[in-house]
Amino acid sequence: MRGEGEELTRAESGNAKTAVQVNEAHFIIVSSSSSSSSSSSSSPPSFAVMTESQVSRECDYDHSMPQDEFFEELDDGGGSEVLPDVWQPLDELLSLHPKYHAVFKSAIDQLFYGNGPLPMTERHYIALMAANRHACSYLMDLHRREFDRLGGDADWLNGLTAAPSKIVSLDAINRVLGHQPWSITVEQLKALTKCSAPDNWSLTELVQGVVILSTTHALCSFVFGCGNINPSELTPQEMEAPMLRRSPRSSEESPTGEVEELMKRMAALRDVTNGLDCTDEEKARHFFDMNRESSAIRPEQNGDKKSGRSPPRPGAQFTKDLSFTYVDFAQRPDASSAPTLKIHDFSWEDQGYSCVDELYQVISEHLDRKFHLTQELTYYTMGKHTDVDTSKYRTAVWMYIQSLYGIRHDDYDYAEVNLMLTRPMKTFIKTICCYPERVTDSLRASVMVDFKLSEKVHVILMILEARLQAELLYFLRTVVRLNNSASVAS
Amino acid sequence: MKKDYIFDLDEPAEALSVSPDHSMVVVAGRQIMKVYEILDGSFSEKYNLRTRTMNLNYSASDVAWSPVQDNIIATTSTNGSVVIWNLEKSSNKIEKVFIRHSRAATKVCFHNSDPNIVISGSKDAKINLYDLRENEPIRSFSTSGGSDSVRDVQFGLHPDHQDMFVVADDSGYVRFWEMRRTDRPVKQFPAHQGHVASVDLHPDPNNKNLLATGGGRDKFIRVWDWSKSSPEKPIYAVETSSPVARAYWRPLHTWHIASCSVINDFAINVWDIRRPFIPFASFEEHQDVVSDMAWCASDPTKFISTGKDSKLIQHSFDKAQRPLDFCNEVAVDISPFGEISFAGWLTKSM
Numbered sequence: 043m044r045g046e047g048e049e050l051t052r053a054e055s056g057n058a059k060t061a062v063q064v065n066e067a068h069f070i071i072v073s074s075s076s077s078s079s080s081s082s083s084s085s086p087p088s089f090a091v092m093t094e095s096q097v098s099r100e101c102d103y104d105h106s107m108p109q110d111e112f113f114e115e116l117d118d119g120g121g122s123e124v125l126p127d128v129w130q131p132l133d134e135l136l137s138l139h140p141k142y143h144a145v146f147k148s149a150i151d152q153l154f155y156g157n158g159p160l161p162m163t164e165r166h167y168i169a170l171m172a173a174n175r176h177a178c179s180y181l182m183d184l185h186r187r188e189f190d191r192l193g194g195d196a197d198w199l200n201g202l203t204a205a206p207s208k209i210v211s212l213d214a215i216n217r218v219l220g221h222q223p224w225s226i227t228v229e230q231l232k233a234l235t236k237c238s239a240p241d242n243w244s245l246t247e248l249v250q251g252v253v254i255l256s257t258t259h260a261l262c263s264f265v266f267g268c269g270n271i272n273p274s275e276l277t278p279q280e281m282e283a284p285m286l287r288r289s290p291r292s293s294e295e296s297p298t299g300e301v302e303e304l305m306k307r308m309a310a311l312r313d314v315t316n317g318l319d320c321t322d323e324e325k326a327r328h329f330f331d332m333n334r335e336s337s338a339i340r341p342e343q344n345g346d347k348k349s350g351r352s353p354p355r356p357g358a359q360f361t362k363d364l365s366f367t368y369v370d371f372a373q374r375p376d377a378s379s380a381p382t383l384k385i386h387d388f389s390w391e392d393q394g395y396s397c398v399d400e401l402y403q404v405i406s407e408h409l410d411r412k413f414h415l416t417q418e419l420t421y422y423t424m425g426k427h428t429d430v431d432t433s434k435y436r437t438a439v440w441m442y443i444q445s446l447y448g449i450r451h452d453d454y455d456y457a458e459v460n461l462m463l464t465r466p467m468k469t470f471i472k473t474i475c476c477y478p479e480r481v482t483d484s485l486r487a488s489v490m491v492d493f494k495l496s497e498k499v500h501v502i503l504m505i506l507e508a509r510l511q512a513e514l515l516y517f518l519r520t521v522v523r524l525n526n527s528a529s530v531a532s
Numbered sequence: 533m534k535k536d537y538i539f540d541l542d543e544p545a546e547a548l549s550v551s552p553d554h555s556m557v558v559v560a561g562r563q564i565m566k567v568y569e570i571l572d573g574s575f576s577e578k579y580n581l582r583t584r585t586m587n588l589n590y591s592a593s594d595v596a597w598s599p600v601q602d603n604i605i606a607t608t609s610t611n612g613s614v615v616i617w618n619l620e621k622s623s624n625k626i627e628k629v630f631i632r633h634s635r636a637a638t639k640v641c642f643h644n645s646d647p648n649i650v651i652s653g654s655k656d657a658k659i660n661l662y663d664l665r666e667n668e669p670i671r672s673f674s675t676s677g678g679s680d681s682v683r684d685v686q687f688g689l690h691p692d693h694q695d696m697f698v699v700a701d702d703s704g705y706v707r708f709w710e711m712r713r714t715d716r717p718v719k720q721f722p723a724h725q726g727h728v729a730s731v732d733l734h735p736d737p738n739n740k741n742l743l744a745t746g747g748g749r750d751k752f753i754r755v756w757d758w759s760k761s762s763p764e765k766p767i768y769a770v771e772t773s774s775p776v777a778r779a780y781w782r783p784l785h786t787w788h789i790a791s792c793s794v795i796n797d798f799a800i801n802v803w804d805i806r807r808p809f810i811p812f813a814s815f816e817e818h819q820d821v822v823s824d825m826a827w828c829a830s831d832p833t834k835f836i837s838t839g840k841d842s843k844l845i846q847h848s849f850d851k852a853q854r855p856l857d858f859c860n861e862v863a864v865d866i867s868p869f870g871e872i873s874f875a876g877w878l879t880k881s882m
Binding site for chain 1: 562586587588589593609610611633634655681727749774775794
């Protein structure tokens with residue numbers, strides 16, 4: 043042992059990981075950087091005796107990691123990231139969907155805390171501006187605190203008037219994307235990118251900025267959809283009762299038959315072999331019918347004032363013109379300049395992904411995974427029933443949300459939306475998507491009554507992702523047009 | 533010098549295909565479906581197939597001209613249908629409509645010798661096989677549990693491969709199916725990260741085992757020897773500057789591949805795959821992304837292309853950009869001791 047100890051002392055002066063041969067069979071690994079400081083005074087530094095094969099494994103590790111193992115690590119979506127505590131209330135609801143949770147965490151981590159062209163403080167400030175569109179106090183509080191924690195200029199928190207004009211110039215896009223994404227124009231992007239320094243946005247910065255804006259808009263929908271995710275000033279007891287859990291019906295009550303009716307309809311839809319008897323004229327009519335009908339759905343103007351504690355609405359400190367809101371796509375004033383977006387002309391999978399990949403590469407894979415997973419995710423359950431093929435229902439939810447933003451799929455028969463989604467459900471989805479700040483407790487309680495909590499969260503997650511994708515599609519299509527106009531001009 | 537001929541279609545096009553004798557071209561898109569006669573330096577419209585506007589059967593996402601019958605054309609549509617057109621019919625030229633895909637149909641291909649056999653791929657992850665004498669697809673192919681959209685399908689070109697077809701899909705795999713075996717592919721191997729956007733079998737019988745694939749996201753064109761039991765590595769790879777939409781072999785030039793992009797790059801690049809870093813020739817007439825192209829089989833210095841810019845263009849190699857001509861092929865450096873190193877082509881005069 044003595045001999046080994048002497049060897050050790052010499053080894054300690056070497057690099058962090060040094061192998062010293064003691065005899066033919068054994069090696070000593072000394073980790074001098076971490077262990078020596080803590081243990082040197084009391085006991086001799088700990089060291090491990092390893093067999094030859096272990097050593098070679100240990101030493102080879104860094105450079106001989108097989109390539110596919112490396113990819114696997116990339117592929118599992120990470121999820122080991124730990125987000126700062128302020129995100130924790132979201133974590134709790136998302137943990138019902140572990141797969142999604144992992145992807146979500148790594149996406150948020152990358153977007154707000156990872157590599158990117160924008161300084162971290164500005165990212166939170168931009169998110170603050172986005173959350174202000176829907177007066178979402180939880181997210182506003184979150185980003186205000188993160189901005190502060192990361193050393194942002196406290197002056198900015200007094201409102202947009204104190205922020206630099208470059209940041210302020212993003213407000214116009216914040217407004218349009220949040221409420222009427224179809225009306226975003228190449229000119230708006232030109233105004234942001236082509237002005238003189240220091241106010242100009244590089245395309246890379248702009249893409250990150252917009253991913254933050256639209257992610258935050260969609261998160262507002264999630265927060266309001268779930269209800270009672272509140273700013274951190276609330277006591278833990280108050281936080282512990284998210285609205286969804288306080289379902290007005292107790293489990294003993296007989297179910298409403300909502301789930302059974304849905305299952306019957308899904309089975310019926312599958313039987314008619316995918317609506318093959320429906321002509322394109324009819325399909326087009328169904329799309330417009332559904333759009334018109336959806337226009338008739340009017341969420342209540344103001345929040346649930348009667349239902350007791352309604353948190354005070356933050357003012358318009360971080361965005362201008364709060365009166366600018368969603369209008370029904372069918373009734374948009376600029377109908378001729380903003381036709382429906384045909385998903386076959388511009389889809390996330392093809393153009394959208396590649397466009398983000400070009401300009402802000404680190405996030406493209408995260409977004410792609412989130413979209414893909416949200417559309418594929420299923421546990422084959424509905425309420426108390428198991429082994430249910432829920433694809434028709436999930437597709438209907440996704441299609442309905444995207445249609446609210448004028449996105450049309452040629453290969454979908456929108457009559458199915460009417461079969462799958464009741465009018466209260468459509469009201470709920472439309473409110474959560476377009477006017478999340480107006481959602482009421484009674485509206486939340488009126489839908490998905492027999493669904494399990496995790497299923498409700500699942501539906502709200504789909505609202506989140508479908509809305510995010512809709513905003514991004516319109517923005518990215520405009521970025522491509524901007525690029526095209528530039529390269530044609532040159 | 534002859535100029536490239538640029539023809540205005542007025543509507544963006546998704547695909548084109550030339551007739552067996554290369555005298556005509558059909559151009560298809562959401563708002564257009566027309567047949568043009570190919571003249572030297574111009575096009576002359578022969579048929580307008582899009583006689584109705586509200587029906588998506590008249591809006592195509594892909595088009596293929598039968599390689600053996602010069603009056604038969606097939607198109608796919610975003611509503612999931614596969615439409616067979618007969619140019620010899622007098623008024624409505626639709627011969628047959630198959631609506632047996634539950635999602636958008638993406639690609640259609642004729643058998644290279646049997647005039648009745650057609651396959652189509654779709655976003656519903658299926659490949660359907662049709663006999664034009666029947667009213668329903670006679671077979672359907674899909675990998676078990678597969679949910680990956682089919683991006684491209686191509687029938688084997690050479691006599692001993694004609695009953696086999698190759699498929700590109702969103703899984704990143706290339707799969708070879710035998711026409712009579714629906715249970716599983718006879719061969720499959722991973723080719724790209726993300727999806728495989730296009731496949732093209734080599735037209736030359738001496739190189740019939742070569743397959744070119746285009747990666748939609750990973751920005752690679754790869755060349756495989758698919759005769760091996762499971763090709764692990766491509767024999768050639770070209771990394772492009774933007775995601776690849778299509779990659780086609782150039783006839784009569786063993787190592788040339790033409791490619792076009794999904795976004796950002798409007799050029800058609802012709803690569804000599806043995807020199808993968810710089811295109812051998814570039815054609816930059818289009819003002820938006822190129823959606824499809826077709827070589828002139830008899831004269832490989834010519835090809836036709838179309839794109840989202842609503843243009844139909846006859847290209848000729850004497851008008852090509854040659855990026856290699858602008859490359860510096862000589863390098864010189866001096867060592868700290870004053871020695872000079874030189875790399876480049878040595879000529880006798882030096």
